[in-house]
Amino acid sequence: MNLRKSIYTGILGSMCTVLVLSCKDDVRDKNTEKDPLSEEMTFSVERAPEWTAVFRRDSGWFGGDGIFAIPYSGEDSRKEADSIIFLFSDTMVGEIIGDSLVPGYSMVNNSMALYQKGEKPGTTEFFLAEDSEGKAAAMLVPDTEQGEYYWLGDGFADRKPGGKLYVFAYRIRNTGTDDLLPFEETGNDLLVIDKNKVPLHGPRTLHIPFFGSGESPDKISFGVGIHDDREEEHVYIYGVRGQDKELVCARVNYDKIEDFDAWEFRKADGWTRDREQMTALTDSVSNELSMSRLPDGRYALIYQYGGIYPNIYMQIGETPYGPFGDRKEIWNTTEDVNDPDLFTYNAKAHPAISGEGELLVSYNVNSFKFFDVIENMPHLYRPRFIRIKFGSEHKKTADEASE
Numbered sequence: 001m002n003l004r005k006s007i008y009t010g011i012l013g014s015m016c017t018v019l020v021l022s023c024k025d026d027v028r029d030k031n032t033e034k035d036p037l038s039e040e041m042t043f044s045v046e047r048a049p050e051w052t053a054v055f056r057r058d059s060g061w062f063g064g065d066g067i068f069a070i071p072y073s074g075e076d077s078r079k080e081a082d083s084i085i086f087l088f089s090d091t092m093v094g095e096i097i098g099d100s101l102v103p104g105y106s107m108v109n110n111s112m113a114l115y116q117k118g119e120k121p122g123t124t125e126f127f128l129a130e131d132s133e134g135k136a137a138a139m140l141v142p143d144t145e146q147g148e149y150y151w152l153g154d155g156f157a158d159r160k161p162g163g164k165l166y167v168f169a170y171r172i173r174n175t176g177t178d179d180l181l182p183f184e185e186t187g188n189d190l191l192v193i194d195k196n197k198v199p200l201h202g203p204r205t206l207h208i209p210f211f212g213s214g215e216s217p218d219k220i221s222f223g224v225g226i227h228d229d230r231e232e233e234h235v236y237i238y239g240v241r242g243q244d245k246e247l248v249c250a251r252v253n254y255d256k257i258e259d260f261d262a263w264e265f266r267k268a269d270g271w272t273r274d275r276e277q278m279t280a281l282t283d284s285v286s287n288e289l290s291m292s293r294l295p296d297g298r299y300a301l302i303y304q305y306g307g308i309y310p311n312i313y314m315q316i317g318e319t320p321y322g323p324f325g326d327r328k329e330i331w332n333t334t335e336d337v338n339d340p341d342l343f344t345y346n347a348k349a350h351p352a353i354s355g356e357g358e359l360l361v362s363y364n365v366n367s368f369k370f371f372d373v374i375e376n377m378p379h380l381y382r383p384r385f386i387r388i389k390f391g392s393e394h395k396k397t398a399d400e401a402s403e
Helices: 003-008 049-055
Strands: 028-031 042-047 059-071 083-097 106-108 111-116 125-127 148-157 164-174 183-194 204-207 220-229 234-241 246-253 264-267 270-272 290-293 299-304 311-317 328-332 342-349 358-367 384-390
Touching: 042 328, 049 384, 059 111, 059 148, 059 342, 059 358, 083 148, 148 183, 164 220, 183 220, 220 290, 290 342, 299 358, 328 358, 328 384
Parallel strands: 148 220
Antiparallel strands: 028 042, 042 384, 059 083, 083 106, 083 111, 111 125, 148 164, 164 183, 183 204, 220 234, 234 246, 246 264, 264 270, 290 299, 299 311, 299 342, 311 328, 342 358, 358 384
């Protein structure tokens, strides 16, 4: 396996120069009153160390990116006990002693963890698949040509008893070149999985026909984020299109998710079955993101600017498909990862593990010199968490918010 590719996860389609910005406060408060869509939206943001600590591990699973949190009940807002599955893409496996990585570590392309809602975050259990020799292996692999592997996108669970888990996955293959990005995305799949199989395995694979073909610069990766609206009985499926990282949206009734002819695409003035008419909801988003319903009924789009810039943005929308207000920076990761060899990417919210009136947001950490630093900084490659708290009690004046 070519481990080199891991340092580039999440920057498919373009390569950006990381901005160096700074923030001074451990808790950064924002006021968005200039934006009509965000009027009276007040919130504060702080680190969430209890969740960041969950993924600092010394044995077995010790690092991974991606991270999507999917409730087994199919209800992000459920308050009672629930099982939450965490999905990871490239995963590091090995042993760490005294902050040094022991030789013999390996990488697998995807893995998972389980958390029982209501328990302490530290009770999260991690799961790795094994090959015929008992070595760690990817739990989900494509049914296509040899050499392709999966990075995992978002997903959702069917609410029916014994229902299925639907996971979006990206087929990737290494190009064998000396390019800065020695891999390419070849297509998208929808995996239909028995959610009671741990670790996940044996999916029924559906090849999504909307990816594009050839050298088209406007290929679309669907599944970068999911919002399931049970009231409307629709699931909204978000995609990233082209080098400008435009956000596009599809929707479909739950019981027709596997029927790609039933998918509708958002255009300027409504919905259409013609994907060529799709219009961008915004641009410069990350290859993983989130759409979450807020306590006041509006929707929060959260992403990392351009995929790997240190700016984590929120845009407020009246619906899960917009229109969206101006970008509002909720966090800047420069202070958290103050090293020119490191970068952060693919921020997103996780309502399934968030408290009342809050949104937990994660972002990933990686290195431009991965193999030069991983053995001496083995804990770098894991999610970090921040917490957005909404409500008037978190409001500050405009002057305070701009400090």
